[in-house]
Amino acid sequence: MSCSHGCGVPCTVRISGNSQHDLMCNVQIRMVGPALTSLKTFSRSLPNPSGGPSRGVGIAAAAAAQRSAHDRSDGTLAETLIDGVTQSLALGLSAVSIAADSLARIQRVVAPLPAGFPPGPGSEVALNFLRSPLEFIDSLTQQYGSTVGLKLGGEQVVLTGDLCLSRQVLIDQADVFGKEGTAFFPGSSLAGNGLLVSDGPIWQRQRQLSNPAFRQRAVETYAKAMTDSTEAMLATQWQHSGRRDVYKDFNALTLQVTTQALFGDDLPAAEGLRVTGAIQRAFEYFAGRAALGFIIPEWLPTPDNLQYREAVQQLDSAVYSIIDSRSAKLATAPATGARQCLLDQLLLSKDEQGRGMNRRALRDELMTLLVAGQETSAILLGWACAFLAQHPEVQLRAVEEVQQVAAGALLPADVNGMRYLQAVVLETLRLRPPAYIVGRCAQRPVQLGAFSLPAGTTVLVSPWVLHRDSSVWQEPEAFKPERWMPLLETKSYMSEMSGLGSNGAYVPFGAGPRNCIGTGFAMMEALLVLAAILQRVQLRTVPGEGFPSADPRITLRPAKVPLFISAL
Numbered sequence: 189m190s191c192s193h194g195c196g197v198p199c200t201v202r203i204s205g206n207s208q209h210d211l212m213c214n215v216q217i218r219m220v221g222p223a224l225t226s227l228k229t230f231s232r233s234l235p236n237p238s239g240g241p242s243r244g245v246g247i248a249a250a251a252a253a254q255r256s257a258h259d260r261s262d263g264t265l266a267e268t269l270i271d272g273v274t275q276s277l278a279l280g281l282s283a284v285s286i287a288a289d290s291l292a293r294i295q296r297v298v299a300p301l302p303a304g305f306p307p308g309p310g311s312e313v314a315l316n317f318l319r320s321p322l323e324f325i326d327s328l329t330q331q332y333g334s335t336v337g338l339k340l341g342g343e344q345v346v347l348t349g350d351l352c353l354s355r356q357v358l359i360d361q362a363d364v365f366g367k368e369g370t371a372f373f374p375g376s377s378l379a380g381n382g383l384l385v386s387d388g389p390i391w392q393r394q395r396q397l398s399n400p401a402f403r404q405r406a407v408e409t410y411a412k413a414m415t416d417s418t419e420a421m422l423a424t425q426w427q428h429s430g431r432r433d434v435y436k437d438f439n440a441l442t443l444q445v446t447t448q449a450l451f452g453d454d455l456p457a458a459e460g461l462r463v464t465g466a467i468q469r470a471f472e473y474f475a476g477r478a479a480l481g482f483i484i485p486e487w488l489p490t491p492d493n494l495q496y497r498e499a500v501q502q503l504d505s506a507v508y509s510i511i512d513s514r515s516a517k518l519a520t521a522p523a524t525g526a527r528q529c530l531l532d533q534l535l536l537s538k539d540e541q542g543r544g545m546n547r548r549a550l551r552d553e554l555m556t557l558l559v560a561g562q563e564t565s566a567i568l569l570g571w572a573c574a575f576l577a578q579h580p581e582v583q584l585r586a587v588e589e590v591q592q593v594a595a596g597a598l599l600p601a602d603v604n605g606m607r608y609l610q611a612v613v614l615e616t617l618r619l620r621p622p623a624y625i626v627g628r629c630a631q632r633p634v635q636l637g638a639f640s641l642p643a644g645t646t647v648l649v650s651p652w653v654l655h656r657d658s659s660v661w662q663e664p665e666a667f668k669p670e671r672w673m674p675l676l677e678t679k680s681y682m683s684e685m686s687g688l689g690s691n692g693a694y695v696p697f698g699a700g701p702r703n704c705i706g707t708g709f710a711m712m713e714a715l716l717v718l719a720a721i722l723q724r725v726q727l728r729t730v731p732g733e734g735f736p737s738a739d740p741r742i743t744l745r746p747a748k749v750p751l752f753i754s755a756l
């Protein structure tokens with residue numbers, strides 16, 4: 189017997205004429221409904237959170253506290269006072285909003301998918317998704333096509349790898365498909381309200397102020413951090429032949445590159461160690477949360493959360509002291525050209541009114557750049573080396589090219605002459621896009637192609653699916669850097685990063701206004717690091733080890749990349 193209330197749950201047990209289900213529905217509609225509405229209204233009246241495991245309601249109060257301090261404060265004392273008061277309020281408010289969140293979630297889990305939604309499995313599929321995201325995405329698209337309607341963790345979700353619909357979401361209607369309200373968002377006190385999660389005018393201003401730090405000229409000044417750190421790795425850990433998990437090494441390397449590019453190389457050694465130590469601890473925790481799909485709110489005082497909070501506090505104190513000493517230094521002796529680190533660029537950037545970022549905004553952006561730029565780059569390097577080792581003929585051709593272009597120390601301009609290596613990187617990003625899904629939320633009811641989506645629908649655009657579309661890619665599963673060569677004969681590799689690429693199905697760095705601000709940085713880093721490695725080292729597969737398996741969480745990381753390295 190099916191429900192007459194439209195909640196979609198089959199009724200089985202009858203109690204004196206009424207089914208138990210009728211009873212539950214009545215309780216839900218008569219009592220929970222109004223309570224839910226008022227709690228939801230209350231939650232909505234709070235400033236919108238910067239993200240969270242569900243629609244973010246669970247951490248609304250904490251994030252609201254954070255944001256109100258962020259928006260209003262200019263100085264340390266004001267920030268501290270506002271933080272203190274708002275954080276105490278936050279704990280109380282969070283309990284209320286998490287209750288609202290749970291009720292809303294239960295209601296959404298039992299509700300059917302809206303009419304007009306794309307076809308897909310009708311029941312909740314969060315477990316299948318968490319267990320094996322790539323296989324699950326593949327099986328869904330095989331069964332239902334490139335656009336699928338889902339119920340995921342109680343959220344109404346559309347997954348798409350359709351060329352036109354992806355373009356609509358990321359570019360043509362970027363104003364309708366915003367970040368605000370997106371489900372499964374890795375919001376965290378670590379990255380605060382930085383570029384990755386903020387929206388609307390705050391995002392717009394921060395992006396405008398951050399753009400100069402990522403122009404090509406600026407990126408070239410960070411190249412020294414990339415080549416120096418790689419040299420150091422080659423001269424120490426990679427000095428001797430042997431088997432290594434190169435993915436582990438690349439995580440340390442990209443952390444070194446990012447901190448050095450952000451803060452400059454005159455950071456006192458002790459300060460540098462303090463920062464990297466705190467980042468590593470915070471990142472470990474962050475990865476643990478990601479593995480659980482961010483279901484445990486960050487503000488709950490679990491042992492993990494308390495340790496994490498301590499790591500973030502240590503990181504904050506180190507970063508604030510770097511910000512202060514760097515701005516004092518800039519005031520007396522302005523750094524120029526190659527001496528400027530990314531923090532200098534951010535400190536010097538001003539809006540039309542001549543105002544820059546306040547300390548909190550600076551801190552949030554620096555942390556966001558660490559979060560967004562470190563792991564993704566390590567993932568790209570890990571997969572690229574795995575492909576190079578698996579395809580010795582590709583590696584040989586890349587080595588010959590690198591030796592031809594630069595026999596000695598590498599300069600940023602050298603990468604322009606390494607077209608085959610560029611093709612290797614583009615092909616790696618196609619087959620193993622570190623960001624394999626990117627999320628948006630419909631800010632109002634909207635027509636997505638033939639489908640009608642209610643406001644609040646989360647849309648997950650999948651580079652993983654787009655990059656394997658057999659209508660645009662020949663032999664989509666094959667690693668073939670050659671496929672890129674005709675394009676690279678006439679265009680720069682960066683041209684592939686505009687729009688959805690030249691064939692409309694290539695988005696490793698996203699697309700539209702919210703595309704990756706660090707694209708040029710990441711490409712320069714990958715090319716310089718790989719070129720330096722290929723100048724000196726041969727990469728081989730380890731007998732008995734297959735191609736590295738993926739361990740997809742928020743990003744498409746390899747579980748490990750064991751390779752045999754030996755001097756050329």
Ligand code: HEM
Pocket residue numbers: 383384385395556557558560561562564565568621622623626627695696697698699701702703704705706707709710
């Ligand atoms: C291989 C390396 C990288 C990949 C694959 C990658 C991928 C992406 C993607 C797909 C997005 C868009 C997300 C969305 O649409 O929701 C993004 C955004 C972003 N990335 Fe990257 N990224 C990489 C490296 C970096 C680096 C090195 C930095 C900084 C140093 C960085 C900073 C950011 C920031 C701040 C955003 C948010 C931009 C905004 O919304 O305005 N990324 N990245």
